[in-house]
Amino acid sequence: MLAWTTTPGSRGGLTLREVPEPVPLPHEVLVQVEAFAPNPGDLAALAEAPAGTIPGWDGSGVVLESAADGRGPRAGERVVFLGLAARGWAQRRAVPSAMCAAAPADAPWERLATLPVPATSALRAVRRFGSVLGRRLLIVGAASAVGRFAVQLAARSGARVVAVARDERRHADLRRLGAYETHTALAAVSSRVHGAIDLIGGQHLVDAYALLEPGATVIALGHAAGADEHFPYGAFVADPATSDRSITSFFLGSEPDLADEMAYLAADPSLDTGDIDARPWTELATWIDAGAERRSGRVVFRVANRTDPGQQKAGPTKT
Numbered sequence: 001m002l003a004w005t006t007t008p009g010s011r012g013g014l015t016l017r018e019v020p021e022p023v024p025l026p027h028e029v030l031v032q033v034e035a036f037a038p039n040p041g042d043l044a045a046l047a048e049a050p051a052g053t054i055p056g057w058d059g060s061g062v063v064l065e066s067a068a069d070g071r072g073p074r075a076g077e078r079v080v081f082l083g084l085a086a087r088g089w090a091q092r093r094a095v096p097s098a099m100c101a102a103a104p105a106d107a108p109w110e111r112l113a114t115l116p117v118p119a120t121s122a123l124r125a126v127r128r129f130g131s132v133l134g135r136r137l138l139i140v141g142a143a144s145a146v147g148r149f150a151v152q153l154a155a156r157s158g159a160r161v162v163a164v165a166r167d168e169r170r171h172a173d174l175r176r177l178g179a180y181e182t183h184t185a186l187a188a189v190s191s192r193v194h195g196a197i198d199l200i201g202g203q204h205l206v207d208a209y210a211l212l213e214p215g216a217t218v219i220a221l222g223h224a225a226g227a228d229e230h231f232p233y234g235a236f237v238a239d240p241a242t243s244d245r246s247i248t249s250f251f252l253g254s255e256p257d258l259a260d261e262m263a264y265l266a267a268d269p270s271l272d273t274g275d276i277d278a279r280p281w282t283e284l285a286t287w288i289d290a291g292a293e294r295r296s297g298r299v300v301f302r303v304a305n306r307t308d309p310g311q312q313k314a315g316p317t318k319t
């Protein structure tokens with residue numbers, strides 16, 4: 001089969017080439033990949049991956065073989081899947097059945113591929129706050145892929161969502177998704193919040209922490225700014241007005257078994273995935289080489305699985 005593999009020195013650090021077929025373990029299903037959507041985590045991992053690695057976590061496709069242990073989706077089912085061990089930018093892939101969920105027959109491949117990491121991260125983060133009904137929940141970096149899902153899931157849980165996104169042009173979209181307030185910077189948020197999800201890090205995390213009510217928590221979920229956090233003296237000094245506030249890190253994979261969450265998210269056509277920029281998968285390395293721009297929405301790659309002289313017989317792409 002064909003797969004993108006890490007190749008130091010090539011365009012985008014990748015080449016599309018023939019690799020051995022995946023051999024599923026007893027708890028894994030074999031899927032034919034129809035679409036995949038790169039995440040920041042995929043792209044960050046490329047630099048560290050040994051040569052010959054097949055990257056890629058999220059995707060959608062069809063089960064070719066169900067798991068030998070009898071669990072999970074059956075052969076022929078349309079599925080959405082996530083593999084923390086990567087290997088998704090390929091025509092076929094073995095996925096643990098616990099990370100693979102059946103999807104509705106009418107859900108487009110591209111839409112499904114945008115869900116796994118961003119939407120399940122948002123769901124698990126919002127759920128950590130328990131009931132948010134009627135409470136102010138701050139989402140920093142709300143226009144990001146995770147942020148947009150978090151806005152929607154928090155709003156439908158009854159939260160008064162305070163959305164912060166630096167680009168004001170994204171605010172109308174965030175209000176449409178359910179945000180109660182929108183701001184371009186944390187300095188403009190005037191009242192304390194019951195909890196916060198920060199996708200940006202750096203000074204954003206420091207400022208989000210300062211906005212917490214006593215007993216509240218900020219989840220440091222993302223670090224898009226790539227910046228250090230420096231807390232001023234006094235941030236943690238005992239004070240009844242700011243007592244027992246906390247910051248917690250987050251890893252999507254720390255709770256196993258994402259199939260139920262993915263099935264719930266995939267089955268909901270009202271969940272807004274934002275604009276989707278669908279491209280042939282042969283363009284992956286060129287897109288990465290050009291900076292992996294995601295401004296106009298999620299970039300999703302459609303995998304060519306059928307005989308197509310233009311793509312299937314291409315062999316390694318130009319580097």
Ligand SMILES: NC(=O)c1ccc[n+]([C@@H]2O[C@H](COP(=O)([O-])OP(=O)(O)OC[C@H]3O[C@@H](n4cnc5c(N)ncnc54)[C@H](OP(=O)(O)O)[C@@H]3O)[C@@H](O)[C@H]2O)c1
Nearest residue numbers: 040121143144145146167199221222223224225250251252
């Ligand atoms: N811990 C986990 O398990 C986990 C799971 C999923 C994601 N994540 C992390 O969560 C973060 C968000 O992921 P994503 O897929 O939602 O990312 P994304 O869709 O690529 O969005 C990134 C966002 O960050 C904003 N941004 C970047 N630099 C910024 C800065 N200096 N100041 C303010 N905003 C800035 C961008 O704003 P513009 O649109 O204005 O450029 C964009 O909205 C990433 O760091 C990702 O690695 C972690």
